[in-house]
Amino acid sequence: MNIGILGLGLIGGSLGLDLRSHGHRIIGVSRRASTCQAAMAIGSVDEASVNLNILASAEVVFICTPLGLIVPTVEQLITFLPPTTVVTDVGSVKSPIVKVASSLWHNFVGGHPMAGTAESGIEAALRNLFVNRPYVLTPTPATPKSAITIVEGLVQELGSNLYYCAPEQHDNAVSWISHLPVMVSAALIAACMGEGDADVLQLAQSLASSGFKDTSRIGGGNPELGVMMAKYNRDALLRSLQGYRNNLDTIIDLIEQENWHHLTEIFQKNQLNRPNFIKD
Numbered sequence: 001m002n003i004g005i006l007g008l009g010l011i012g013g014s015l016g017l018d019l020r021s022h023g024h025r026i027i028g029v030s031r032r033a034s035t036c037q038a039a040m041a042i043g044s045v046d047e048a049s050v051n052l053n054i055l056a057s058a059e060v061v062f063i064c065t066p067l068g069l070i071v072p073t074v075e076q077l078i079t080f081l082p083p084t085t086v087v088t089d090v091g092s093v094k095s096p097i098v099k100v101a102s103s104l105w106h107n108f109v110g111g112h113p114m115a116g117t118a119e120s121g122i123e124a125a126l127r128n129l130f131v132n133r134p135y136v137l138t139p140t141p142a143t144p145k146s147a148i149t150i151v152e153g154l155v156q157e158l159g160s161n162l163y164y165c166a167p168e169q170h171d172n173a174v175s176w177i178s179h180l181p182v183m184v185s186a187a188l189i190a191a192c193m194g195e196g197d198a199d200v201l202q203l204a205q206s207l208a209s210s211g212f213k214d215t216s217r218i219g220g221g222n223p224e225l226g227v228m229m230a231k232y233n234r235d236a237l238l239r240s241l242q243g244y245r246n247n248l249d250t251i252i253d254l255i256e257q258e259n260w261h262h263l264t265e266i267f268q269k270n271q272l273n274r275p276n277f278i279k280d
Contacts, residue, residue, distance in 0.1 A: 002027060003154070004058030006073060008039045008048065010116060011090050012064030013125025015158075016044035021127070022157045027058055030122075038122045056080045060150060062111075063089040067097075067228035074101045074108070083107070086147045092174060092225075093232040094138045094167035102140060107147040110138035110167055113160065114178070120222055128159065135160035138167040175236035177277065179229040180244060183237070185219025186226060 001024050005012045008030040016026045016039065028039050028048035036048035047054070055061055055077065065073050070089050077087070088109045091097050098110040114134040117124060135155045139148050155162050165173070195201040219226075230237055254263045 001025070001059045001154075002057050004029065004055040004061035005045065005064060006052070006055065006061060006077065007064035007066075007069075008035050008044065008122050009064060010120050010122075010124040010126075011113065011129075012062065013039055013042070013044045013122045014115075014127070014129040015062055015064065015090075015113075017042070017125055017127045018130065018158050019154065020044065020046065027054055029055060035122050039125075042122070042125060044122065044125055052077055053080045056082075058085060060086045060088070060154065063087065063091075066224055067091050067093055067232050070097050071100045071104075074104050078105050081105075086150050088151050091232075092178060092229060094136075094170045096232055098138055098140060098167040102142065107144055109143055109147050109151045110170075111151060111155070112136045112138070112170065112174075113155075113158075115160075130155075131159035133160055134163055136163045136165060136170055138165060138170050140167070171233050172236045175233055175240040179233055179237050180240040182218045182221075182226050182229060183241060184244060185216055187219070189216050189219050 003019055003024045004027045005016050006029045008016070008028050012028070016028060020026045020043065026045045028036060028045035029050065029052060030036050030039070030048065031050060033050055036045075036050065039045045039048050058081070061077065061081070063070055063073050063077070070091050074087065074089075081087070084107070086107045086109065087101070087105050088111045089097060089101070090111055090113055092112055094110045094112060098108070101108045101110070112135070113130050114136065115130050117126070117129075135158065137148065137151060137155070152162060192204060193201070195204065251263065251266065254260075254266075
């Protein structure tokens with residue numbers, strides 16, 4: 001197939017590497033000519049341009065821009081496409097995007113690959129980034145079955161674990177396991193930097209190891225991504241943050257009361273429940 005990728009960063013570049021390895025012809029678009037050249041150099045695309053009209057021959061287009069640019073990009077892109085082209089996105093919030101994009105383009109399928117690294121840009125693109133990772137499709141009752149079939153076939157070629165749900169269900173779920181952790185991690189870094197004793201802060205920075213590395217990674221990532229999560233999934237994220245704050249307040253109260261028995265019960269329950277989310 002002729003597959004367009006609009007936005008040649010980590011996700012777009014990685015999609016290009018994997019889909020091209022399956023024999024598809026990949027056409028890339030980026031805002032910067034230097035990114036286009038880099039994508040061709042690493043083998044992520046067959047050709048690339050800063051002009052959207054290069055995608056006129058694409059049968060499928062993946063929009064891999066930042067969240068806030070997805071809908072404006074759809075508006076610009078569709079002026080160049082034949083009505084048979086399938087358009088999908090990789091945004092981490094689905095409800096507001098699917099609602100508008102589907103009204104603009106009949107063959108739109110909302111998507112979200114749950115994969116990534118702390119790096120960004122075309123230089124961070126990786127082969128097999130999506131293997132055994134969740135990839136969520138969020139079709140609506142009006143989404144053409146033919147469009148869904150095409151996108152799911154490409155996702156299966158990536159080796160991803162495919163899931164389907166409504167856009168609203170997706171946003172509620174990722175508010176807990178993706179967006180809330182970013183906010184908690186960001187708050188952790190900010191709290192540590194609030195240490196008033198410069199010597200203690202320097203010592204903490206010197207001693208920080210795997211525990212801090214794991215819990216701070218996503219909070220120290222792309223600032224734009226964190227803001228977009230909060231802006232576009234505001235209501236669901238606020239509910240998750242409130243739930244987190246309630247649990248944190250409980251732990252604070254137990255420590256103040258020296259209620260080690262109840263605190264132990266919480267940790268024991270967490271030890272049992274964590275494998276339901278993450279399989280080590």
